[in-house]
Amino acid sequence: MREILIVGGGYAGFYTAWGLEKTLRKGEARVTVVDPRPYMTYQPFLPEVTAGSVEARHAAVSLRRHLRRTRIVAGTVTGIRNADRTVTVRSALGDAYELRYDILVVTAGAVTRTFPVPGLAEQAIGLKHVEEAVAVRDRLLTAFDRAASLPAGDPRRAGLLTVTFVGGGFSGVEGFGELLSLATALLRHYPELRADELSFHLVEARERILPEVTDGPGAWVVRELERRGARVHLNSRLVSAVDGHVVLSGGEEYDSELIVWTAGNASNPVVHNHTDLPVDARGLLVVRPDLRVGTDAAPVPDVWAAGDDAAVPDLASPVPGARTVPNAQHAVRQGKRLAKNLVADLRGRRVRPYRHSSLGAVATLGLGRGIFEFRGIVVKGFPAWLMHRGYHVLAVPTWERKIRVLAVWLTAALFGRDLVSLASVQHPREAFLAGAAAGERRATPVVDRAA
């Protein structure tokens, strides 16, 4: 039986494994997915997780539950030596061991790209993982509680009620719009705070946001966010965030309790630095149109790749040499095509090139607000937001997930969203330790205390 090893169980890896489960005959091959996380993250839901419109657990699609015929290994691949057909895995406990394969699929995605901005590593948080989305939400809710406990006019209130997103791409704009929507809704429950105390900043280095849509709709999104009280800083960079004090390249400075970094992706380190597979200048795996690693002149036998870690030729683009953009639309379809091609190759049949014409772009800008664009057709506001929700509830894998997400949306429509910060889960033993310390004090004899 041939061993198929998939590095990374995110979008592309999950759909590859799912496709293989559906296509492989019994005994034809054994499929293993290696990922440090036991779930595939449905990243397009993360902005709604920050706003409390999607339950955090529902953005995590369990690998064990949905890939029943696949072996799931909890670990991080730290090196790929294709010459020996071996990967090195580091387990959650820190042990290192090797796994051998006959066929390799590399779908490890990308990582958050950062720059050496002073204070950034200490103060900022990303928005690529479920735990980050939950923390962003909890920090905003905690900041509201803290600001409300300070007297009006206390200068600390301004910093607590200030949010900065750095990066005006899809994830940044969606996260920003959703969090702005949550913060505005929260004000109703905090009579101690005034609307003009809220300060939301979106910082973008280029002259426009949302590169996935054309200039007109992009400019409309800026106007829409500013109409809702936000500041959009175009042609602006974060130059310092030391102790939460934001300094922008234009000279503006302010304190910001929450700094969310959404300024793009970098190549996955295991692909960029720890493999003997062919990698391009950006650190992406060189892939042929059929998703096999290598070039037409030098294909690498039995190695495939897809998703954000691969430079996949975009056959639907009129631009020669274009590569598919790193998004879920491609990762899902590449995963499905990869599974079909892998099985075809295994059975000595013809493989097909990957080709997908974009279905357009749809983004949420907060509850009831969105933007959609497809080939010159632009839809704004509530209808676009409905399209966003409709698309994603259909796109999230498995009926079980769809129904769970839909149920939360329906209950939120009836009762509103949950408004409680659970930041205290970061310190679950605090109450227990306080109780234990009080118990010790009670148990200490009075005479000892006097002594």
Ligand SMILES: Cc1cc2nc3c(=O)[nH]c(=O)nc-3n(C[C@H](O)[C@H](O)[C@H](O)COP(=O)(O)OP(=O)(O)OC[C@H]3O[C@@H](n4cnc5c(N)ncnc54)[C@H](O)[C@@H]3O)c2cc1C
């Ligand atoms: C907030 C946000 C919103 C988004 N919204 C949209 C949207 O609306 N529409 C859209 O099309 N796209 C959207 N995207 C982009 C989309 O989610 C990604 O392009 C897509 O997830 C890429 O799929 P992938 O399989 O390549 O990588 P991922 O889905 O990131 O999966 C990579 C997997 O590999 C694992 N991994 C990483 N390194 C290793 C290693 N060394 N060993 C083992 N496993 C490893 C990771 O844990 C992860 O599970 C959004 C992204 C974000 C962050």
